[in-house]
Amino acid sequence: MTVILVSSDNQDFKVDKEVAERSILIKNMLEDVGESDSPIPLPNVTAAVLTKVIEYCEHHRNDPIQVPEETDDPRKRSNDIEEWDMKFMQVDQEMLFEIILAANYLDIKPLLDVGCKTVANIIKGKTPEEIRKAFNIVNDFTPEEEAQIKKENEWAEDR
């Protein structure tokens, strides 16, 4: 069974139902719509990004569906990204963020995870100034404020 997904720039993508349903949003939509063949519009995702998302879902079509973890602990355990995913994520920063946004909107948790881990890996080991440079962020702290924050949270330093 195939479904048709339509990107925000009106490009049609024919995809196996099984692959499309890696997106919980699409899965739920298909359940609601029932037997209808109508294409599914995705107004938040451009063709370029949708191409990447579909590529990911096809490669991972046989992965077991992740059950949401019971824990509320924001610290997750594993930080390794498998090789195919690593190569898949070698895109420019703009595309990386677009993929994350799309994965969030489409509710594809494994893809969101990989995207977030990739961004986290960019951040690791960097000073605040290096992080700002990496993501083009303006520093809106005064030097005194920044020093105060650093002092108050000094316990987190790796000593």
Place this chain on the structure above:
Amino acid sequence: MSNTLIIPEILRAVASHLDPPDLLACIQVCRLWHKILLLTLWHTIDDRKYAWPTILSLYDSEDSLGEQDESWLRYIFSKHGHLVRHLTITWKILIDITSDSDSSCNNVQVLSTYDVSDNITEEEEREERWHSNQTMGQAATKYRPGNPTAQTGRILSPLFEGMLTPLKANDRTPNQQRRDWETVQRFWMLIQRNSSLRSLRLDGGFNRLCTIKDPQFVYEILGSLLQLCELENNVVALDRQRLLDLLPGLQTYQTAFSE
């Protein structure tokens, strides 16, 4: 900045893969990141990790930097303590700080203690050395067998009246014994103020500070933890059935005491 990193849930999802040192860098990046990620940083406090051992060992010491003295530590816990959800304690002074009336540590969900009798500050160490120099001299002249009298300190709440037995200990100064007596009470007061506790680990090391003569107050305090589902108790023998009657939500109970 990209629109993506402004979205709190996405920034937090990224931050969930970062350790405190990297989170510390993140909260200095800009106001928005500070606002979104401060609670991620303070979610889990484990005093065995990062700079805690250094900071806590220098507590109240002449050697400590001005910023790392007692009032600074109490200040940061009054400001940020309410963000802590997972707290692991192995230092007595951290009990004192987090249980203090100024501290805002009221939202802890998982509290684990491990042996607190071991970690002493440099100040305490100095006190001990001075004391043992003094008593060594005395022992040589007076030949006093047996233990010195155990010291008690203040009773901090009527709840503890008559419930604790001080521990005679050669290796602790009288001052330390008095402080330890109060630390044990402060520990239970810390538990009492964190009524949303889901998981609690009570270490047997507390019995090296002073022992519980009558566990009545333990039942009272534990009984108020209506969300408690996990309890590991190595501090005093408790009646399992009575616990289960008090806490119908309790799913796991482990204890070192035979029942």
